[in-house]
Amino acid sequence: MNNAELKSRRDAATPRGVGVMCDFYAARAENAELWDIEGRRFIDFAAGIAVCNTGHRHPKIVAAIRDQLDRFTHTAYQIVPYASYVELAEKINQRAPGDYPKKTAFFTTGAEAVENAIKIARAATGRAGVIAFTGGFHGRTLMGMALTGKVAPYKTGFGPFPPDVFHAPFPNPLHGVSTADSLKYIDHLFKADIDPKRVAAIIFEPVQGEGGFYQAPVEFVRGLRTLCDAHGILLIADEVQTGFARTGKLFAMHHYDVAPDLMTMAKSLAGGMPLSGVVGRADVMDAAAPGGLGGTYAGNPLALAAAHAVLDIIDEEQLCERATVLGDRVKAKLVALQREIPQIAEVRGPGAMVAVEFCNADGCGPDAGFATRVQARALERGLLLLVCGLYSNVVRLLFPLTIPDAVFDEAIAILEAAINESVAVAA
Template sequence: MKNAELNQRRQQATPRGVGVMCGFYAERAENATLWDVEGNQVIDFAAGIAVLNTGHRHPKVVAAIEQQLQAFTHTAYQIVPYESYVTLAERINQCAPIDGPCKTAFFTTGAEAVENAVKIARAHTGRPGIITFGGGFHGRTYMTMALTGKVAPYKLGFGPFPGSVFHGQYPNALHGVSTQDAMNSLERIFKADIDPKQVAAIVLEPVQGEGGFNVAPAEFMQALRTLCDEHGILLVADEVQTGFARTGKLFAMEHYDIKPDLITMAKSLAGGMPLSAVTGRADVMDAPAPGGLGGTYAGNPLAVAAAHAVMDVIDEEQLCQRAQRLGHHLVEVLQQARATCPAIAEIRAQGSMVAVEFNDPASGQPSAEFTRQVQQKALQEGLLLLSCGVHGNVIRFLYPLTIPEEQFTEALGILSRALGE
């Protein structure tokens, strides 16, 4: 009865606006396994929405937090700074795919990182305009809701939103949007909505997260870089979901020949502790005046300690290479499932950022209902899956990159059965 009782209490104590997916309550977790309050075991392919690339409670991350806990938990970096923040900034500056000298500032959430990237871009360029893309997700604060290219559930009833934000089309071959179509949509914005000389930044996810794991084509990235250079616009890569080995590289932008001016990151940066960052060209990052960036908890020392451990683990356990291998195996299983599952419309992957999109075989229309059925069947066998996509018809796979081989094989077996049924 425990889960049912807790559900009743939740409905009484918390608002419906905080949507909750699962009807069971976590009691403990280890690597890729969750146990609920009734002792049931679940293989976690959600990882707290892409936060646990290094798994639940990695021993190195736990040890780093414990050690910091014995020293101090908070000073507010802007009041009394500490070395670990500076060292982490140096580490990220060294590996971020950005041209020339870099600087990094830390914040607490992904939305905060994106919001601060907008502040930095406006301060550097002296321009107001921001262009993002349909299907993109950038957060739930007012600025990031304006940037987000999906109304339900993120924007319902919350307007009006901050101005000078415009949405282009994101390339999506399955839905008939080519790179040329996407670039044409930006030209329409320049003709109808805002002079390109008034645009501070173009913000995009190299692989859209909530939008359905849509991977930006290389030629689109190249065209964006050329366009930005032509008009003095900054290119901002939102790597909140794609960062820290998920795509088979530390950052998804490493898959492209071009480099952004700013990168936002969060989620798997600190293995479950709240930490985000903006990294960018030093001259751009230095645009805001002292005091213009920050936050009471920004760069919290416990989270910074966890992030150092996460970066060690990614390196020592070769998680970028493992992400490639696990993703390749998953894609093979999904391709085999196509024989018995005509609803599979497309399989998309970059490393272990893998998704499968479902259409109704009869109508060819996106099928959120089939997606829900796959999720439910998998959960009945103990596999937790997340959906996404503008039409809610995509399943995304966000297993910890540290998942044991035998458990990964077990999970793929459950997935195959769910698709086959």
């Protein structure tokens, strides 16, 4: 069996709507490296779309899953509960931002966490409206798509979407949107589209993931908190991509001096196992009636075992600190390149949530083609990169935080070569 044969079988057996970036098939992976079925090696700067912050097959995660396999794999927590769910909820409650009593519920996917956060907010407030932001990504379910602020490919052909969802522009100085502009637009929504007394929640990503790794300014987050407090609206921080040491803190909201009422999490929570959660104010979390939250696989015991190991690894290996060190190294390299390469419009991102945005050489407008060339050139040399952004002109770097220094340096050299080769093609 080879990659070409599997490609033919995939085309016949699976729908085209499940987009696939790579033309090869994984055989095994270890930390920040993976090998395909033909034996080729790749350095993974995608990390399963920010899922493997602790790397592929971390020994402590593998051991934790194996230990749980010897006990039981499933009972459905709502039928027969187990201690690991309660214990992980206690850990999350203790470590999540906010100086107030908290409770946590676990689910399976990031979109499921978002859906349940909206359900909880509506139950707690008795209101229906939700405000989200341009460029935000909140999942592929019907409500997730409604909240998401990017049409192609996520919304194309799937409407109509749930009502009472409104979008405001996210602060983006590079593209001419200030914090004042964003907050003013929300006030415009209150005047033109929805009474603030009908708004249950405002949901935002502290750092937009699919939207292009734009970090919410401190004054913007404070402004959202002030607006929510003034109108009895709940503030939801979507930390599905930003959580678990990626930004140099356990959660990105730890970079701010205000706390959300609810927070979603998933991706790196369980190091590759399917697990998500919602944590928030205890009184708000208790708004849903018994049976209103949950799911057959919600809080799967194997995934919970992995999540306990993930939290231990983050602490023991000081991954928050390492995220900052690695992020600073790659940003320094990219900023140095920026002085010579006019297509590099901006280098940004907290911790190891790093992105480089590309524009036309004359600085007039986004250049998606350049970003795609960088991605393709890097892949030819064995480095996996992801493209994102409203204009698909941003390359995001999501390396495992456990990546060995030698492998990291090798990857950065490939990235530099891919950018330089893309400049040569553009010329």
